[in-house]
Amino acid sequence: MENNSDLSVLLQQLPANASDEAAWLHRMGLVLNELILHDFSRLVQLLYRVDVSEKMVKELLQQHPDADAGLLLARLLLQRQQQKLAARNQFRNDANIPDAERW
Incomplete structure (x- = not known):
């Protein structure tokens, strides 16, 4: 199983395209399944x-009881990170607002 720093790096290295996304989801799904089994x-x-919603996790797992839980959770993590x-990025772009017009 991966250590904390490997997991953190994986979370920060979000996929740039669809093929990267499939590989990322697969790898993260494996890690999450290991955590489910050995370090809940x-x-x-x-x-x-x-900051993945507990409610979303419960709903997703209930809606897909036969699906790979690690993969489902990986998709939620990816969605939240994105x-x-x-x-x-939006707030970074808001930095161009003149001071007089900021709240």
Whole structure:
């Protein structure tokens, strides 16, 4: 199983295209399945740190009881990381707003 720094790097290295995304999801799914089986508390900490909604996790797992849980969680992590990246980019672009027009 990967250590904390490997997992952090994987979370920060988001895929740039569809083929990278498939590989990223596969790798992350394997890591998450290992956490589900062997270190559930670390999985919960990871989901909390990345700010994945507990409600979304429960709903997704209930809707797809026969699916690969690691892969489902990997998709949620990817989606959340992409949302955070988009928000950062939006706020970075807002830096061009003149001071007089800022709140």
